[in-house]
Amino acid sequence: MDFDAFDKAGAPGNKLLTAMLAGGDDGAMAFWTAQPDKARKAKAACDPRRADYAVFDAVRVTRGGRTVLADLSLTLSERRVAVVGLNGSGKSSFARLLNGLLLPEAGSVRVFGAETRTVRETLPRHVGFVFQNPDHQAIFPTVEEEIAFGLTQLGRERKAARAEALAFLEAQGCAGLAQKPFLDLSEGQKQLICILAVVVMQPQLLVLDEPFSSLDGLSTRRLMARLEALPQKMVMISHDLRLVQAFDRVLWLEDGRLRMDGVPGEVLPAYLADIERRAALDDGAAA
């Protein structure tokens, strides 16, 4: 792929960035195309050394005219934070607030000390976002180009970026995938490459929206082990509660509100008990 095509007045990038700023799901890929020249010049106001990397203050988010997050106030400083909740409870919306893909309608979200609405262009350098669906994230034909693109966003020259991408893939044991078309990868390989494409940029915070949604149990365990070995702080949405048992903190969202917030040993059994209670009510209604 010709990287120039992406730099010419941000041709496809502008369209995607506009979609991202509109807050729609169509803007998912725009994370990767946030106008590199501008991003390089912009003065970053984030302080990635801050221990409290995210501060939500009375946040309300509206999507499609409906309030999907309400009265959310919390501070994140733990290395591994899990977000759980039923479908539609607001988990993805919460994750998107962390890298400025969504902005609150009321209240504020500060990430590494900066309000996200003021650092939207530079935030992706500090917050790597892995989408639930790899096809929403990857935009380049080959694996090597996908990895290299993130490095050009950090200011590397293209040739250097491609060489670095190859070396990185080799170090990750993925040299054999480098020249493969992204679309020819298995779902597990796609998920892995999407995670690596974010990790190569060395963001201080990784936000993962159900990164294992289409993986078998073994691939999930292997990818999780890779993630666990990373030094980055991590916020991960997961429906697989076994994966987050060893996390430092669990946020349980329900109908856009924080139902419970604590250590896995307290929150996960309560969440599971609630699921059982609801299922029993369903069974009772069906009988």
Ligand SMILES: Nc1ncnc2c1ncn2[C@@H]1O[C@H](COP(=O)(O)OP(=O)(O)OP(=O)(O)O)[C@@H](O)[C@H]1O
């Ligand atoms: N682009 C959008 N436009 C309008 N409403 C949206 C949009 N995206 C999400 N919503 C609504 O926001 C609410 C929360 O959605 P969100 O994706 O944050 O939930 P979730 O907990 O991540 O769900 P899931 O577990 O199914 O992925 C849902 O009611 C959903 O219908």
